[in-house]
Amino acid sequence: MLAGRPNVGKSTLLNALTGRALSIVTPKAQTTRHRIEGMVTGPGFRMIVSDTPGAGAPGGSRLTHAMNCEGEAALGSADAAILVIAAPRWTAGDEAVLARLARAGLPVVLAVNKIDLVRPRTALLPFLARVAEKHDFSAIVPVSAGRRENLDALVRAAAAHLPEGPVAEAPAPLDRGERFVAAEALREQLTLALSDELPYGLAVEIERFEPTADGRTEIDAVIWVEREGQRRIVIGAKGARLKAVGQAARLALNERLGRRVHLNTWVKVRECWSDDDRMLRQLGHEPP
Ligand SMILES: Nc1nc2c(ncn2[C@@H]2O[C@H](COP(=O)(O)OP(=O)(O)O)[C@@H](O)[C@H]2O)c(=O)[nH]1
Numbered sequence: 248m249l250a251g252r253p254n255v256g257k258s259t260l261l262n263a264l265t266g267r268a269l270s271i272v273t274p275k276a277q278t279t280r281h282r283i284e285g286m287v288t289g290p291g292f293r294m295i296v297s298d299t300p301g302a303g304a305p306g307g308s309r310l311t312h313a314m315n316c317e318g319e320a321a322l323g324s325a326d327a328a329i330l331v332i333a334a335p336r337w338t339a340g341d342e343a344v345l346a347r348l349a350r351a352g353l354p355v356v357l358a359v360n361k362i363d364l365v366r367p368r369t370a371l372l373p374f375l376a377r378v379a380e381k382h383d384f385s386a387i388v389p390v391s392a393g394r395r396e397n398l399d400a401l402v403r404a405a406a407a408h409l410p411e412g413p414v415a416e417a418p419a420p421l422d423r424g425e426r427f428v429a430a431e432a433l434r435e436q437l438t439l440a441l442s443d444e445l446p447y448g449l450a451v452e453i454e455r456f457e458p459t460a461d462g463r464t465e466i467d468a469v470i471w472v473e474r475e476g477q478r479r480i481v482i483g484a485k486g487a488r489l490k491a492v493g494q495a496a497r498l499a500l501n502e503r504l505g506r507r508v509h510l511n512t513w514v515k516v517r518e519c520w521s522d523d524d525r526m527l528r529q530l531g532h533e534p535p
């Protein structure tokens with residue numbers, strides 16, 4: 248499993264390792280809300296890598312609890328953890344995640360990500376020496392998920408912890424299906440387009456997902472927000488923002504689903520949806 252504080256690049260890393268856009272990526276914290284799994288194969292092994300919501304999400308909503316529970320569940324079922332940090336910083340948040348992994352007794356591979364941002368590269372060496380003091384890591388691997396650098400070494404280090412057994416019997420990754428992919432693609436574009444606090448009060452529900460006779464897919468999506476003011480922000484002047492967001496999501500989906508989609512969007516207000524268990528279930532969460 249991938250662990251780490253928000254924004255260190257866990258989702259980017261999952262996508263880079265699997266070669267698929269499984270997990271949505273934005274520069275904002277708490278983008279990932281669900282556990283997402285992908286398969287990574289190598290010589291003689293097959294491994295499931297899971298991306299989890301960053302623990303310690305702000306606020307005490309039922310959604311936050313559900314997200315934190317998914318993180319804890321992943322912890323219980325993993326053979327090893329890849330702790331992702333962003334070079335050249337070691338923060339209190341990194342420390343807290345490491346403490347949780349250590350308590351769970353998991354072997355920890357440290358992935359020192361974003362090395363492309365470290366200049367000069369030699370500055371990395373004292374940093375690696377410093378983080379090596381923090382824990383008895385089973386390996387420390389500098390990588391750039393963004394530029395796909397040194398990922399093979401990371402995969403090898405993680406695969407060293409896989410249980411012995413025939414590859415054919417390795418479990419299959421969780422597949423959340425195409426409706427989930429559609430909802431996440433739209434939430435990704437909304438998160439990219441909107442200011443910092445709003446994406447957190449926003450959810451996407453797919454109400455209809457239907458193939459058409461000519462091979463396209465017709466998708467109706469509801470964007471739930473918590474207040475009328477947020478609805479206006481999402482829609483934008485003369486509907487411009489929603490239109491741009493919908494278009495970007497549609498293009499991303501054409502690619503991710505491998506066929507043309509037609510995306511219809513509505514913005515609706517439901518106060519406190521993030522505390523509404525029925526709503527959370529509809530959105531694919533398991534309320535605590
Ligand atoms: N420069 C650089 N940026 C990265 C790298 N990996 C991720 N990022 C960026 O860091 C931000 C957070 O990435 P994300 O994968 O969503 O982080 P998560 O919250 O840990 O899942 C995004 O803007 C990514 O594009 C990397 O290796 N190099």
Ligand SMILES: [Mg+2]
Nearest residue numbers: 257258278279
């Ligand atoms: Mg993420």
